[in-house]
Amino acid sequence: xxxxDRSEPAETVQDARVARTRADVSRAALQVLTSEGAxxxxxxxxxxxxxxxxxxxxxxxxxxxxxxxxxxxxxGDFPHQEPTGDLRTxxxxxxxxxxxxxxxxxxxxxxxxxxxxxxxxxxxxxxxRINGGGQRPIREMLGRVFEGPGLEAAISMLSGVVxxxxxxFGALPDDDVIDAAVDLILRxxxx
Amino acid sequence: xxxxDRSEPAETVQDARVARTRADVSRAALQVLTSEGAxxxxxxxxxxxxxxxxxxxxxxxxxxxxxxxxxxxxxGDFPHQEPTGDLRTxxxxxxxxxxxxxxxxxxxxxxxxxxxxxxxxxxxxxxxRINGGGQRPIREMLGRVFEGPGLEAAISMLSGVVxxxxxxFGALPDDDVIDAAVDLILRxxxx
Numbered sequence: 001x002x003x004x005d006r007s008e009p010a011e012t013v014q015d016a017r018v019a020r021t022r023a024d025v026s027r028a029a030l031q032v033l034t035s036e037g038a039x040x041x042x043x044x045x046x047x048x049x050x051x052x053x054x055x056x057x058x059x060x061x062x063x064x065x066x067x068x069x070x071x072x073x074x075x076g077d078f079p080h081q082e083p084t085g086d087l088r089t090x091x092x093x094x095x096x097x098x099x100x101x102x103x104x105x106x107x108x109x110x111x112x113x114x115x116x117x118x119x120x121x122x123x124x125x126x127x128x129r130i131n132g133g134g135q136r137p138i139r140e141m142l143g144r145v146f147e148g149p150g151l152e153a154a155i156s157m158l159s160g161v162v163x164x165x166x167x168x169f170g171a172l173p174d175d176d177v178i179d180a181a182v183d184l185i186l187r188x189x190x191x
Numbered sequence: 192x193x194x195x196d197r198s199e200p201a202e203t204v205q206d207a208r209v210a211r212t213r214a215d216v217s218r219a220a221l222q223v224l225t226s227e228g229a230x231x232x233x234x235x236x237x238x239x240x241x242x243x244x245x246x247x248x249x250x251x252x253x254x255x256x257x258x259x260x261x262x263x264x265x266x267g268d269f270p271h272q273e274p275t276g277d278l279r280t281x282x283x284x285x286x287x288x289x290x291x292x293x294x295x296x297x298x299x300x301x302x303x304x305x306x307x308x309x310x311x312x313x314x315x316x317x318x319x320r321i322n323g324g325g326q327r328p329i330r331e332m333l334g335r336v337f338e339g340p341g342l343e344a345a346i347s348m349l350s351g352v353v354x355x356x357x358x359x360f361g362a363l364p365d366d367d368v369i370d371a372a373v374d375l376i377l378r379x380x381x382x
Contacts, residue, residue, distance in 0.1 A: 037307060039255065108306050108309060112304070112306040113303070115303040115357070116228060118299060119361070124361060131359040148367075149371040150371040153364075153368050153369075153371040153375055154375065156352045157351050158348070160351010160352065161344055161348055163358065163359070164355075165347055167358060168305070168354070169319065169322060170306075170315060173347065176340040177344045180344040181348055183341075184348070184376070185375070187378070188374075188379040
């Protein structure tokens with residue numbers, strides 16, 4: 001283990017301060033995004049919620065897209081369930097958790113800003129991390145019974161059962177629709 | 192046929208002027224949304240593009256959400272294809288047209304703002320009109336072979352094949368993924 005470099009204490013203190021500011025602003029930005037929506041995510045409002053000056057925010061993160069990236073960066077891993085080993089039970093469970101996360105984490109707002117800023121490279125990386133991580137258990141489970149284009153289709157289709165009504169109609173699927181989707185996929189799995 | 196009411200010519204001229212302003216601003220707002228994204232949809236910028244004063248825009252549509260509603264209102268019906276009568280061909284065709292519309296109409300940006308403002312009643316109505324109309328042919332086709340929760344699941348699943356990669360990863364599905372999704376759905380249709 002390397003001992004801390006004592007020759008530059010001022011810089012170390014400075015680095016720690018910047019890291020703390022970043023973490024504070026990042027959490028405040030996510031709070032604003034999920035409680036008030038993307039339009040409320042301004043330098044002035046996030047500064048107020050985080051307890052920093054507007055100047056501090058503009059100095060470190062001059063563009064609005066940087067504030068949005070900070071907010072998304074504060075999103076941890078989405079919750080997943082402990083698999084039981086039964087494919088149908090586990091797929092239904094994952095989709096119910098995804099549905100609950102739409103409510104708990106305001107995934108509709110988060111997916112919306114990710115789509116809106118999709119062409120910005122920094123956002124693309126954050127988006128791939130969050131959405132790739134969110135889909136991973138479903139990808140792994142479906143990978144046992146599908147492959148190739150069928151696997152890609154099945155992953156988008158099961159994600160769509162929750163994401164499409166959420167994004168397109170502001171509504172969540174009932175349990176029987178989730179069950180029907182999983183049964184539909186499993187009925188069509190190659191033997 | 193009732194003759195035009197000649198007793199209030201000033202009011203009629205005024206109404207026509209407001210309607211024309213509304214149509215101009217609505218088209219300009221949609222142009223800004225699809226070419227520059229939701230963040231560029233401000234009173235100042237839309238006024239500039241539409242060739243009206245900022246004051247005119249603020250007078251008629253004081254809130255930003257009203258500008259967004261105006262933009263969405265300018266969206267006509269989405270293109271659909273002439274059905275051949277063959278279910279597989281027609282479903283594949285609709286999904287390819289949906290994929291093309293993501294590019295031509297910047298559906299990613301449009302879906303994004305609709306999701307972002309989903310809690311505003313006026314937006315909910317516009318969203319239901321646009322998305323309900325967009326899904327109608329797929330709903331009718333799948334309605335021939337599915338019903339109840341299975342029908343709702345199948346509609347979201349096929350929409351999801353295009354919408355999920357678009358919204359979650361900024362990517363469009365290849366032809367073979369669209370084909371695989373339609374085959375998966377049709378394989379599982381009740382006999």
